[in-house]
Amino acid sequence: MSDELRELYQEVILDHNKKPRNFVQLKPPAESSEGYNPLCGDRLTIYLQVRNGKVEDIGFQGAGCAISKASASMMTVAVKGRTILEVNDLFDAFHRVVSGGGSETDFEKLGSLKALAGVSEFPARVKCASLAWHTLKSGLNHTDTPATTE
Amino acid sequence: MSPTGVSKTFNPEDYRGDFPVLSEKVYGKSLVYLDNAATTQKPRPVIETISRFYSRENANIHRGVFCLSEQATHSYESARIKVQRFINAASTREVVFVRGTTDAVNLVAGSFSKAFLKPGDEILITHLEHHSNIVPWQMACETTGAVLKVAPVNELGEVILDEFEKMLTSKTKIAAVAHVSNALGTVNPVREMIRLAHAKQVPVLLDGAQAVPHPKVDVQDLDCDFYAFSGHKMFGPTGIGVLYGKEQWLEKMPPVQGGGDMIRTVSLTQTTYNELPYKFEAGTPHIVGVIALGSAVDYLQQVGLDKIQAYEKELLDYATKSLLKIPGLKILGQARDKASVISFILGEAHAHDIGTILDREGIAIRAGHHCAMPIMDFFKVAATARASFAFYNTHQEVDALAAALQKVQEVFR
Numbered sequence A: 001m002s003d004e005l006r007e008l009y010q011e012v013i014l015d016h017n018k019k020p021r022n023f024v025q026l027k028p029p030a031e032s033s034e035g036y037n038p039l040c041g042d043r044l045t046i047y048l049q050v051r052n053g054k055v056e057d058i059g060f061q062g063a064g065c066a067i068s069k070a071s072a073s074m075m076t077v078a079v080k081g082r083t084i085l086e087v088n089d090l091f092d093a094f095h096r097v098v099s100g101g102g103s104e105t106d107f108e109k110l111g112s113l114k115a116l117a118g119v120s121e122f123p124a125r126v127k128c129a130s131l132a133w134h135t136l137k138s139g140l141n142h143t144d145t146p147a148t149t150e
Numbered sequence B: 001m002s003p004t005g006v007s008k009t010f011n012p013e014d015y016r017g018d019f020p021v022l023s024e025k026v027y028g029k030s031l032v033y034l035d036n037a038a039t040t041q042k043p044r045p046v047i048e049t050i051s052r053f054y055s056r057e058n059a060n061i062h063r064g065v066f067c068l069s070e071q072a073t074h075s076y077e078s079a080r081i082k083v084q085r086f087i088n089a090a091s092t093r094e095v096v097f098v099r100g101t102t103d104a105v106n107l108v109a110g111s112f113s114k115a116f117l118k119p120g121d122e123i124l125i126t127h128l129e130h131h132s133n134i135v136p137w138q139m140a141c142e143t144t145g146a147v148l149k150v151a152p153v154n155e156l157g158e159v160i161l162d163e164f165e166k167m168l169t170s171k172t173k174i175a176a177v178a179h180v181s182n183a184l185g186t187v188n189p190v191r192e193m194i195r196l197a198h199a200k201q202v203p204v205l206l207d208g209a210q211a212v213p214h215p216k217v218d219v220q221d222l223d224c225d226f227y228a229f230s231g232h233k234m235f236g237p238t239g240i241g242v243l244y245g246k247e248q249w250l251e252k253m254p255p256v257q258g259g260g261d262m263i264r265t266v267s268l269t270q271t272t273y274n275e276l277p278y279k280f281e282a283g284t285p286h287i288v289g290v291i292a293l294g295s296a297v298d299y300l301q302q303v304g305l306d307k308i309q310a311y312e313k314e315l316l317d318y319a320t321k322s323l324l325k326i327p328g329l330k331i332l333g334q335a336r337d338k339a340s341v342i343s344f345i346l347g348e349a350h351a352h353d354i355g356t357i358l359d360r361e362g363i364a365i366r367a368g369h370h371c372a373m374p375i376m377d378f379f380k381v382a383a384t385a386r387a388s389f390a391f392y393n394t395h396q397e398v399d400a401l402a403a404a405l406q407k408v409q410e411v412f413r
Helices: A003-008 A011-018 A066-079 A084-098 A104-122 A125-138 B045-059 B067-087 B100-116 B135-144 B161-167 B191-198 B248-253 B287-305 B303-322 B351-359 B375-377 B397-412
Strands: A031-037 A044-053 A054-062 B096-099 B123-127 B147-151 B172-178 B204-207 B226-230 B243-247 B263-266 B272-273 B328-333 B342-344 B366-367 B384-386
Touching: A003 B351, A011 A066, A011 A104, A011 B272, A031 B067, A044 A066, A054 A066, A054 A084, A066 A084, A066 A125, A066 B351, A066 B366, A084 A104, A084 A125, A104 A125, A125 B351, B045 B067, B045 B243, B045 B287, B067 B096, B067 B243, B067 B287, B096 B100, B096 B226, B100 B204, B100 B226, B100 B243, B100 B248, B123 B204, B135 B248, B135 B384, B147 B161, B161 B191, B172 B191, B191 B204, B191 B397, B243 B248, B287 B303, B303 B328, B303 B342, B303 B366, B303 B397, B342 B397, B351 B384, B351 B397
Parallel strands: B123 B147, B123 B172, B172 B204, B204 B226
Antiparallel strands: A031 A044, A044 A054, B096 B243, B226 B243, B263 B272, B328 B342, B342 B384, B366 B384
């Protein structure tokens, strides 16, 4: 198998795919937002509990490829407990890294999310990694239309 | 078949050299192209026709009195005769050039519904249709108040013929059915379906995108009322396709587009339409596409349609057996009569992950819902991986696919 593939499907990603963290539906008052990738049919719902400008709790449900599921799982771990400002900052850094334009500071900010950087070698799969993030952002912005990566 | 898995009767190597792209490398590996249901590769005669036309013969058709225009018109209309003979249409008046299958279905859905549909009428399709044989009919229902009915399929991915028959009622005004399912490979019993429909005076449109050129298509023998297909799935260019329609229907249907070429006379108060098939060919058409489609027809006939069909069947059987040996692999769509398409899922691996890993082995397959979301829902999957074969594919390529799928399994153990 090629090095790029090994980089893409590394242990931590396969592990999150197999055993997704925070794979739960949160009850109201938690708000939910929908994400949909029309190209491949991946769907996910993110449940958000925000209090005092902080992500107090987060969960997700849905079906998709290993990359989208692992990315959603890792994202929930990364943003839990963070302020909305921090989450927005992380979103931007993540976006730059998976698109192949991340700086050293971006990589540092990402922490364990760095594992998804290999996606940048697979342009067709960047959308898989970013679906959860776009869905989270639309949840934070209280938009009602499903988030897509288009 | 010999023990090494090489056909005795047909050798794809005799033809692979005709397809330049097949010798390309992907990530340093030989391209194994198994996405023929999406589009087929182009043989040299087709490529050369396009290049020659634009280099030496380009002119508009049906207009100029100069040499090049007359030649172009002749080439264009000769291609129509080739297509007419290829599908055995009764006349060239029944061969309308369109952009592709989607365009052809939309033409019929738009024009037929305008002429014949009223509120409460029914349109019958099946559960395994491609979106392009669903959405145009939904749109026709929206504009006319007609109702869309859907004949169900069984667990093998076959249309349930009894149900189809029951759903043909006095309200049914047209039935639109895939000849071959793109998502599953099912070959529908279209001859029987047409017989049942005609017994109730219901005309039938066949979506032949996936059928041509796998089984030989004879529209008079099938007795279908409309037949839609695309050039690019039969080794011709993209952007060109054919709508066959029985003259008796086409005559009664209004044009869907107005413009040049489709008129006889125009004044500012009144226009009379051109005769068939030009009534449906407004504007400058895809001239070179039509001529190159003619070259694709010539090429296919040289290879031999019967030989192609027999070899593809053999390759399908070989691939089906090879893939079923892989633990956890499940084939969706196991109709008794199938074209060379294998739609599958593999354990916990998602189709897109399969597609990415195979791609790095140089193997091109399709991963997704295949523009047939309703049938995916029926099998309760969001996506499948799909390998689809043409006559230039080899047994070794099937082996490469099977080996690469083993690698997928290693990743997702």
